[in-house]
Every structure is written in C-alpha cells, then in structure tokens.
Amino acid sequence: MPPSLVPARPAPPAARRAPRAQAASSCLLAEAQLPAVPSTLLIPLAARAHGAQYFPWLACQDAVAMQVLAALGADVSAYLDDLSTVLNVLWRTRAIKELGQEFFARHPSALGANLGCGLTHYFQWLDTGTNHWLDADLPPVMALRKPLLPPQCPRMRHADLDLSQTGWWQRLGLPTQRSATPVLLLCEGVLMYLPPAQVHAVLAEFAQHAPPGSRMVLDVMTRQAVGCAARHASVGPTGAEFRWGVGRMAELAAVHPRLHLLREQSVAEGYGWAGIAMDMWWRPWLGAPLYGLATLGVRGGPP
Template sequence: MPPPRSRRRVRPPGAPCPAPDLLARAQLPPVPGTLLIPLAARALGGRYFPWLECGDAVAARLWAQLGADATATLDDLPTVLNVLWRTQALKAAGRAFFAEHPQALGVNLGCGLTHHFQWLDTGANHWLDADLPAVMALREALLSPRCPRQRHAQVDLTQLGWWQRLGLAQGAAAQPVLVLCEGVLMYLQPAQVQAVLAEFAEHAPPGSRLLLDAVTRQAVGRARVHASLASTGAEFHWGVGRMAELAGAHPRLTLLREQSVSECYGWAGLALDAFTRPWLGAPLYGLATLGVED
C-alpha cells in the first residue's frame, strides 16, 4: 500500500536542500512536465516493487532537491512498475550493447532527468542526453555533464533533421549508436513517430539500436485514466497495433525484440497477455528493440 500522503515528501538524511523554485521557474509545459513521473518512480518506486529497485541514487537526490510532491505518481503504482521494469530492461540492453561496442555512443532522446550513464559508463564510451530546450535548461541546472565523454543537447524530435543537428555519426564505417527513447513517443502524433523512426533508420550506422517503449493503440486518448498523468494535461496520441508495424517505417529497420511488461507479473501476466493479445495486437505496455543493418 502507498504510504500516507504526509510521508511522501520526507527528505532522507543528508539530502541536498530542496530547491522547488527551480521547478516553478522552469514552467514546464504539460508533456515536458511528465518527466517528474518517471523520476519519482526511479527515486521512490523501489519501496513498492523491491525486486525492480533500480538503485538510482541520482534520481533520489534530484527528487529531494526538487522538493516535488509524489502523491499523484504513487497513486498510480502500475505506472511506477512500468518505469522500473523498463529501467531494468534498458539497463540490461545498454550493458549488452556496450559490452560489444565499448567505445560507442549512447543517446537518450527525450531524456528528461534520467541518468543512465551512471550505469552504462564503460570508461571509454560516450553519452548524449537530449530533450526540448525547457527541459535541458532544468537539466543543466541540476545535472550538468561532469565527464568529457558526456554531453547535453537540445532537440525537438518533431523537427526533421535532428540526427544531423545532434552531430550523430552516419555511414557504414561509423561505430554503431545506441539510441534510447523512453516515455516520449506516445505523446507525439503518429506521423511524427514514423518520421523519428525513419530518421533513425536513414542515418544510423549499421549495428545501431533504437530502444523505445510503446503503449497499445487502445490507450490513445486515455491518459486521464492514469492518476499520474490526469493532472498534467498531457495526452497519448500514438500507440501500436502490433509491435511488428514499427519496422514498417523504413526498409532498413528490423524489429529485433519485443518485450511486454506482463513479464513482471509472472505466469498471471503472461496469461493475461496471451488472453488480450488477439484483441490488442500488442502488449498493453512494452519495449521494442529496433536495429539497422546494411
């Protein structure tokens, strides 16, 4: 059970002083403002789902520093579980990718206040966190890069040409790139998502991977049923009918793996997935790994 509301702002001993004015000054619009939901989940969610605890010390510090209220997120434990599950899955996929390509670049598109490099730094690889300008201004104030192999950039994924504007490598001779895009695409229009996938496919060097999460198409227009999202004003505009359709955005794309959050629920989840799949066509919430090869 979630703790009483009065306990949800408790600051751990030794935590930095709260700076709630940072959030107020950031004046994040509805969709960028949703970054607080996964941040709260990574910072606090392990108490509800200890087997998925991600040990995100950075999120815990930021959460204490922002002095935000986690009530709405913690009233929506399925979303907390989704975030912790995807964090675990992305961490594992990232580690596998960098074990093969220890000097490659990882890119987090729509990064919010994530800090995946805390887990994926090989000592020789590179990392780029990119998001809309308002988010990057907040991120710069809280999480400016501390290592020369790490950088920040502004990006608007709805504007074509972002691969080149971010200065990402292309061409058959370049190192593969790992691209993460979590909790982002469901807020874009379907045509914009197709364009993001096509841009990745068009430019990414062979061997590159794009890991993204997706909701079922049945969730489109229904963000308000999630307690965490209801008050933000953000809406789901894109969902999948079948994970396989993602590869249809470009001939170079292959769907290498699809995962469903139902795997978290053991046999009951797998049974529910099998039961709903003929109707939904895709997981209620899942992850896709897309690859490009020549």
C-alpha cells in the same frame, strides 16, 4: 504507461518532500514552467527514486534520482500512489539497463544517446570508461537538467532536441557514415506523446542515418490507449495526451526497409504469471502488449 493493472496501494506513503530543499526546488520547477508533456518527467523520476520500497525485486539502484527529487522539492506522493506506473517504470529501467549493457559489451567505445532524457541518468550504469553519452530533450527540460545533472566527464554531453522537427540527427551531430561505430538510442516515455506521423518520421530518420548495427530502444503502448490519458492516474492530471500507440509490433519495422524488430518485451513479465496470462488473453484483441519495449536494429544497405 498503460492503464492500471495493480490494485490501489494499501496505505498512503509518508510525504516525500525534502523540507530544506523545498524553497530552492519550488524555484527551479517554477522557473522551468514546464508544459504538460515535459512535466511528465516527474512521474518516472519519482518511480526510480522511491519505487524500490514497493517493488524491491525491481530496484534500479538509481544513485541520483532521490537527490534530484530532493533538490526539486517536488511532492510526488500522488505518483507513488499509482503503483502500476511505478512498476512499469522500474521494469523498463531494468530492461533498458540490460539492453544497454549488452550493447556496450559489444561496442565498448560507442555513443549512446537518450532522446527525451528528462531527468534520467543512464550513464551511471552504462559508462564503460571509453564510451560516450548524450542526453537531449526540449530546451526547458535541458535548462532544468543543467544545474541538477551536468555532464560529469568529457565523454558526456547535453543538447537541446525537438523530435517533432526533422533533421534532429544532424543537429545532434550523430554519426552518418556507414562505416561508423553503431550507436545506441534510448527513447522512453516520449513517443506516445507525439502524433503518429511524427513518430514515423523519428523512426525513419534513425533508419536513414544510423550506422549498421545501431539500436533504438523505445517503449510502446497499445493503440487502444490513445486519447485516454485523462483516465491515467499519473498522466491525467498533467494534461498531457497519448497520441501514438501500436496495433502490432511489426508496424515499427514497417516504417523503413532498413529497420528490423530485434526484440519485443511486454511489461506483463514484470507482473509474474498472472500478468503473462493476461497478456496472452488480451493479445489477440490488442495485437501488441498493453505496454512494452521494442528494440529496433538498422541493417546495412541503401538508405
């Protein structure tokens, strides 16, 4: 989530709490005792639940985000004041949905996994009737997720995950055979909170183990934003810090010979012509989008 590109919201929204849900929610959130980085999951959840009222053309039609927020009873008004972040989340959600739909159109029985899933529910949009889905995050987040978004069919499952520890591919039981069906991995709003060496290890683990044809969709921010989370309207108050960013998109595929950058997208497209013009203006200095998405592919060949 990059620094603000959108002026301050014109008028304050009404409070977005579900009064009857507040007691239960306070319990759930209080019991979860989420540390700084996991607590950022409320930021995109708020955008998916309420962002369409500000950016109806980017509405993601999330059928559960509003209910989850109501059950949590979290006051997310401050996150909705940060309109550029709301727009960025809606833009990336739409783009990831489209990338997921394209992938499962080609591989209708494949496995998709959301690494650092927070309280997202991509399977509501990506269920083909025969594919499989894994939602994984740090244990405190999965404990919070379990009562709110339990797996709803045998083709869905949950798992605890710590991406900062190598070996997660095997621990999640992801396929390792070269002949296996390709997998789709999503990792949004996660890697910017890890140190660069850990991000490279995550990408390398994907490259080493994923069957050819697999995809990983991740969001990236410019390296210029590293260390600047305190200035971010939504992330700053959580105490989380941005630790990884890119200087060039080509750095992603350079991590491992099996990786290739299939697609890069800039959030500038969500801001229309003005955003695209600003992106072109900044690009020589930043070397990468201020904020964007990368789709990485895995080739065949030696590990």
